Amino acid sequence: MSDSLWQLSASQASALMARRDLTSEAYVRACLQRIRAQDGTVKAWASVDEAGAIAQAQACDAMPRKGPLHGIPVGVKDVIRTKDLPTQFNSPIYEGFQAGEDAHCVAVLRAMGAVILGKTSTLEFACGGQFPATTNPWDAARTPGGSSSGSGAAVAAGMVPLALGTQTGGSTIRPAAFCGVYALKPTWGSVPFDGIKGFSPPLDTVGFYGRSTEDLVMLAQAYRLLEDEPIILTRPLRLGICQTPLWKQAEPEAALAFEALIQKLGQLGVEFQPVELGPMYADINVWQDVVMQNGGRFAFLPEALTTPQLLHDDFKAKLNNHLGLKGAVIRNALDQIDRCRMHFEAQLDTLDGVLTLSAPGIAPLGLHTQGMATFNRMWTALQVPCINVPALWSSAGLPIGLQLVHRRYEESKLLSCLLSLMPHLDAQRNPWSQT
Numbered sequence: 001m002s003d004s005l006w007q008l009s010a011s012q013a014s015a016l017m018a019r020r021d022l023t024s025e026a027y028v029r030a031c032l033q034r035i036r037a038q039d040g041t042v043k044a045w046a047s048v049d050e051a052g053a054i055a056q057a058q059a060c061d062a063m064p065r066k067g068p069l070h071g072i073p074v075g076v077k078d079v080i081r082t083k084d085l086p087t088q089f090n091s092p093i094y095e096g097f098q099a100g101e102d103a104h105c106v107a108v109l110r111a112m113g114a115v116i117l118g119k120t121s122t123l124e125f126a127c128g129g130q131f132p133a134t135t136n137p138w139d140a141a142r143t144p145g146g147s148s149s150g151s152g153a154a155v156a157a158g159m160v161p162l163a164l165g166t167q168t169g170g171s172t173i174r175p176a177a178f179c180g181v182y183a184l185k186p187t188w189g190s191v192p193f194d195g196i197k198g199f200s201p202p203l204d205t206v207g208f209y210g211r212s213t214e215d216l217v218m219l220a221q222a223y224r225l226l227e228d229e230p231i232i233l234t235r236p237l238r239l240g241i242c243q244t245p246l247w248k249q250a251e252p253e254a255a256l257a258f259e260a261l262i263q264k265l266g267q268l269g270v271e272f273q274p275v276e277l278g279p280m281y282a283d284i285n286v287w288q289d290v291v292m293q294n295g296g297r298f299a300f301l302p303e304a305l306t307t308p309q310l311l312h313d314d315f316k317a318k319l320n321n322h323l324g325l326k327g328a329v330i331r332n333a334l335d336q337i338d339r340c341r342m343h344f345e346a347q348l349d350t351l352d353g354v355l356t357l358s359a360p361g362i363a364p365l366g367l368h369t370q371g372m373a374t375f376n377r378m379w380t381a382l383q384v385p386c387i388n389v390p391a392l393w394s395s396a397g398l399p400i401g402l403q404l405v406h407r408r409y410e411e412s413k414l415l416s417c418l419l420s421l422m423p424h425l426d427a428q429r430n431p432w433s434q435t
Contacts, residue, residue: 002026002030003030005022005026005027005030006030006031006033006034006158006159007158008022008027008161009161009210009211009212009214009215010069010072010161010162010210010211010212010214010215010218011068011212011214011215011217011218012212013027013071013072013161014068014069014070014071014072014218017065017070017071017072018065018068023057023061023071024056024057024058024060024061024070024071024072024073024115025054025057025058025061027057027071027072027073028053028054028056028057028071028073028115028117029054029057031073031117031159031160031161032048032050032053032054032117034157034158034159035048035118035154035159035160038137038157038158038159039157039159041135041140042134042135042137042140042153042154042157042159043121043132043133043134043135043150044075044120044121044134044144044149044150044151044153044154044157044159045075045118045119045120045121045150045154045159046078046086046088046090046118046119046120046121046122046132046150047078047085047086047088047118047119048117048118048119049084049085049118052084052085053073053115053116053117053118056115056116057071057073057115060113060115063113065113066111066112066113067112067113067222068112068218068221068222069109069112069113069114069218069219069222070112070113070114071113071114071115072113072114072115072161072162073114073115073116073117073160073161073162074109074114074115074116074117074160074161074162074163074164075117075118075119075120075150075151075154075155075159075160075162075163075164075209076106076116076118076119076120076151076163076164077119077120077122077126077148077150077151077163077164077165077166078090078119078120078121078122078150079122079125079126079147079166079196079197080103080105080106080119080164080166080195080196081099081101081102081103081106081195081196082099082102082103082106082116082119083099083100083101083102084116085116085118085119086098086119087099087119088119089122089124089125089126089197090121090122090123090124090125090129090130090132091124091125091129091130091303091310091312092310093303093307093310093311099195101195102195103194103195103196104191104192104193104194104195105164105191105192105195105196105206105223106164106195107195108222108223109164109222112222114162117160118160119150120148120149120150120151120153120154120163120165121133121134121149121150121153122146122147122148122149122150123146123147123149123171123370124312124314125197125199125299125300125315126147126148126166126168126171126197126199127147127168127199127292127296127299128296128312128314128315128318129312129314129315130312131146131367131368131370132146132149132150133367134149134150134153134367135153135367136153136156136178136179136363137153137156137157137179137431138156138179138180138363138398138399138431139363139398141365141366142178142362142363142364142365142366142398143178143363143364143365143366143367143369143370143371144156144175144178144179144363145170145174145175145176145177145178145179145359145363145370145371146171146174146175146370146371147165147166147171147370148163148165148166148167148171148172148175148207148209149175149370150163151163151164151165151172151175151209152165152175152176152178152179152181152183152209153175153179155179155181155209155210155211156179156180156181156430156431157431158430161210161211161215162208162209162210162215162218162219163208163209164206164207164208164209165183165206165207165208165209166196166204166205166206166207167185167203167204167205167207167376167380168199168200168203168204168205168292168295168380169203169288169289169292169373169376169377169380170359170371170372170373170375170376170377170380171207171373172184172185172205172207172208172209172388173185173207173358173359173376173379173386173388173401173403174358174359174370174371174373174376174401176209176358176388176390176401177358177359177388177390177399177400177401177403178359178362178363178371178399178401179363179399179431180390180398180399180429180430180431181209181210181211181388181390182209182210182211182212182213182215182216182387182388182389182390183207183208183209183210183216183387183388184207184208184210184216184219184220184385184386184387184411185205185207185379185380185385185386185387186205186206186207186208186220186223186225186385186411187225187383187384187385187408187409187410187411188202188203188204188205188380188383188408189205189383190223190225190409190411191205191206191223191225193205193206197299198295198299199292199295199296199299200291200292200293200294200295200296200299201295202291202295202334202383203288203291203292203295203380203381203383204295205380205383208220211430213415213418213419213422216387216415216418217230217415217419220411220415225411226411226412226415227409227411227412228412228416229412230412230415230416230418230419231416231419232416232419232420233352233416233417233420236269236270236271237265237270237271237352237353237417237420237421238270238271238272238273238350238351238352239265239270239271239272239273239351239352239353239354239355239417240272240273240274240275240347240348240351240353240354240355241262241272241273241274241275241354241355241356242274242275242277242354242355242356242405243274243356244277244281244356244374244375244378245277245281245282245284245378246285246374246375249360249372249374250357250360250361250375251360251361251362253361253362253394253395253400254357254359254360254361254362254392254394254400255357257392257393257394257400258355258356258357258392258402261355261391261392261402261425262355264424265421265424268424270424273351275344275347275348275351275354276347277340277344280336280339280340280343281340281378283336284336284337284340284377284378284381284382285374285377285378285381286333287332287333287334287336287337287381288333288337288377288378288380288381289377290323290325290329290330290333291330291333291334291337291381293318293323293325294325294330296315296318296319297318297319297321297325298319299315299318300315300318300319301319303315304316304319337381337382340378340381340382341382341383341384344382344384344407345384345407345408348406348407348410351406352413352416352417352420353404353405353406353413353414353417353418354404354405354406355402355403355404356375356403356405357375357400357401357402357403358375358376358386358388358400358401358402358403359371359372359374359375359376359400359401360372360374360375361394361400362394362396362398362399362400363398363399375403379403379405383408384405384406384407384408385405385406385408385409385410385411385414386403386404386405387403387404387405387414387415387418388401388402388403389401389402389403389404389418389421389425389427390402390427390429391425391426391427392426393426393429397429399429402425404417404418
């Protein structure tokens with residue numbers, strides 16, 4: 001069994017540990033062995049301290065169990081500060097930088113007994129500049145998506161069962177879609193962003209990656225995001241269908257796969273209603289970009305003042321307001337987003353969730369791109385929770401992300417919806433099934 005331990009999801013491993021049929025050390029060693037075998041190609045990790053991870057696991061095995069995350073290894077995106085590993089932001093300015101303290105989201109994991117396995121690769125400062133070397137585990141010629149590239153790829157390649165990411169545009173959900181893993185972007189503000197290099201405060205959100213719905217439930221419980229315990233619903237599901245204002249940008253194969261799933265679920269008794277977004281949403285992605293880029297006018301000022309020679313031109317342009325943003329434009333963007341949010345959430349009273357696409361299609365070829373956030377920006381702007389489900393597939397067997405959305409603070413409903421849908425979804429594939 002030891003040769004296959006790395007294939008266990010976090011929830012499976014947790015159950016075995018609770019019965020004392022598995023040690024944290026054995027599970028962590030299996031993940032580290034998988035990293036050694038795969039990361040030469042995938043390049044998902046910015047840093048891994050094998051001895052430190054094993055020591056954490058041994059300490060977990062020697063103490064009373066703290067809860068479901070006890071002894072479970074987690075990867076942490078390298079814009080999130082950790083006290084015992086470098087936090088380098090994929091920037092030459094912070095090469096070898098040791099923060100000496102944990103971000104809020106990491107401190108929660110440690111308090112729950114999780115093992116911090118390492119730091120995962122990211123787009124520079126998670127918003128521009130230097131790209132990571134990370135490849136897609138399904139096809140090394142394709143992008144894993146970004147900016148949480150390493151987190152999505154590490155979970156997809158079986159190197160770690162759980163990982164933390166962030167999202168300001170589409171940086172959690174898009175890598176999950178391209179890499180074929182589960183991911184949750186919670187309600188904005190529900191997980192404090194303390195200790196993370198930010199870009200745009202009205203948008204920046206911590207994100208979670210896992211190998212199963214149950215893994216996402218474990219993380220949501222750890223961060224106190226659930227009002228009620230997620231359950232499998234016994235009544236027919238009521239789902240909204242949202243073809244966003246940019247639906248024409250969906251690749252034909254993705255749109256057809258989405259339509260086929262709707263037909264299948266309808267035949268199984270799922271009830272559907274359209275979620276109309278109308279003309280008022282036509283520019284919502286533009287407004288999101290205005291809010292996001294406005295954050296860039298201030299986020300990198302310390303680096304510009306102290307090490308301007310090492311600051312990438314992307315960030316200098318943002319600091320210099322390269323879009324020429326004015327206060328009236330920014331206020332309008334924020335006000336229009338608020339109006340859309342109230343309109344959207346008013347339609348969800350009787351719905352268990354809203355179905356849409358996570359990305360326009362499969363991961364694009366080339367590591368010069370991280371793909372388009374076409375079907376992420378609006379949901380980030382609206383600050384609502386989103387889940388990526390690896391449940392749609394191309395004719396070549398590559399993942400196409402299915403996205404579940406609900407109104408703010410409805411993570412419990414969203415996860416109950418997903419648990420209820422799971423028996424009807426083709427979500428069991430993985431890129432290591434033949435390795």
